Amino acid sequence: xxxxxxxxxxxxxxxxxxxxxxxxxxxxxxxxxxxxxxxxxxxxxxxxxxxxxxxxxxxxxxxxxxxxxxxxxxxxxxxxxxxxxxxxxxxxxxxxxxxxxxxxxxxxxxxxxxxxxxxxxxxxxxxxxxxxxxxxxxxxxxxxxxxxxxxxxxxxxxxxxxxxxxxxxxxxxxxxxxxxxxxxxxxxxxxxxxxxxxxxxxxxxxxxxxxxxxxxxxxxxxxxxxxxxxxxxxxxxxxxxxxxxxxxxxxxxxxxxxxxxxxxxxxxxxxxxxxxxxxxxxxxxxxxxxxxxxxxxxxxxxxxxxxxxxxxxxxxxxxxxxxxxxxxxxxxxxxxxxxxxxxxxxxxxxxxxxx
Numbered sequence: 001x002x003x004x005x006x007x008x009x010x011x012x013x014x015x016x017x018x019x020x021x022x023x024x025x026x027x028x029x030x031x032x033x034x035x036x037x038x039x040x041x042x043x044x045x046x047x048x049x050x051x052x053x054x055x056x057x058x059x060x061x062x063x064x065x066x067x068x069x070x071x072x073x074x075x076x077x078x079x080x081x082x083x084x085x086x087x088x089x090x091x092x093x094x095x096x097x098x099x100x101x102x103x104x105x106x107x108x109x110x111x112x113x114x115x116x117x118x119x120x121x122x123x124x125x126x127x128x129x130x131x132x133x134x135x136x137x138x139x140x141x142x143x144x145x146x147x148x149x150x151x152x153x154x155x156x157x158x159x160x161x162x163x164x165x166x167x168x169x170x171x172x173x174x175x176x177x178x179x180x181x182x183x184x185x186x187x188x189x190x191x192x193x194x195x196x197x198x199x200x201x202x203x204x205x206x207x208x209x210x211x212x213x214x215x216x217x218x219x220x221x222x223x224x225x226x227x228x229x230x231x232x233x234x235x236x237x238x239x240x241x242x243x244x245x246x247x248x249x250x251x252x253x254x255x256x257x258x259x260x261x262x263x264x265x266x267x268x269x270x271x272x273x274x275x276x277x278x279x280x281x282x283x284x285x286x287x288x289x290x291x292x293x294x295x296x297x298x299x300x301x302x303x304x305x306x307x308x309x310x311x312x313x314x315x316x317x318x319x320x321x322x323x324x325x326x327x328x329x330x331x332x333x334x335x336x337x338x339x340x341x342x343x344x345x346x347x348x349x350x351x352x353x354x355x
């Protein structure tokens with residue numbers, strides 16, 4: 001069952017009561033994870049990361065608290081017309097079923113990709129919130145189109161195990177409807193993915209690929225990390241994907257910071273046609289820049305990959321950072337160039353790319 005967002009009000013008294021517990025718990029957990037760090041043989045690291053991480057355990061605790069208690073009001077300043085009318089979203093979604101290549105944006109990092117007669121969904125979050133309890137973060141916009149309108153599903157691509165990308169309730173709901181869809185996850189994520197209910201799970205290290213009919217799905221590097229409650233930090237890998245078929249290549253970034261891995265992707269795989277790259281969650285900059293590109297860096301990635309279009313993802317859906325949604329959109333559009341055009345879709349929008 002897919003749930004639409006509902007507003008959660010938190011009183012000042014509640015905030016005062018839970019803040020010390022929340023921060024103490026987060027800092028304690030972060031210290032425990034840090035102690036396990038380098039000695040953990042399954043801990044993954046970045047390659048060619050442009051910026052050294054500077055955030056402390058206290059920084060992360062404060063950031064998580066701000067997200068869960070809606071202390072980033074700027075994130076709710078979304079552009080006019082950001083959400084498509086529900087009826088229009090449904091009609092355009094259904095009309096694109098026969099398209100050779102089409103994209104539908106459900107919000108955040110969730111795209112439904114129709115390509116070569118197959119249907120693929122990325123980092124599906126089709127719910128009114130992520131997390132639970134003190135780590136719950138409510139969605140700012142509705143889930144559109146209605147997920148029940150998804151008529152078939154051949155593959156699910158999960159970029160990494162952060163809560164806003166590997167969303168267990170959504171994955172289980174999709175597995176209940178499409179149990180034979182192929183679930184692709186990064187290296188080290190199989191145990192978690194095995195609890196989703198999908199019958200076919202493939203764990204892909206960087207640059208390994210799997211076939212889906214006439215399509216090739218290639219796991220590619222990203223510059224990031226994984227923080228998931230109940231798991232040691234970075235004990236599961238992270239990355240992006242290139243979907244190749246119908247004469248096109250579509251790159252999906254997941255979360256990423258700046259690094260030289262994108263030049264390597266271009267050399268090993270070749271140029272892509274479309275790059276789905278992040279437009280949001282880049283502030284505060286000193287805190288976030290090691291793990292999240294800003295719009296200018298996102299467009300630079302798309303250009304490095306040879307993309308004709310850079311399509312905005314990871315923005316305008318969840319209050320994950322203080323920068324306004326209006327600024328996320330404006331900066332992403334302004335960063336486009338003549339050779340790599342920047343595209344910002346509306347929540348629920350479907351675009352046919354085969355014409």
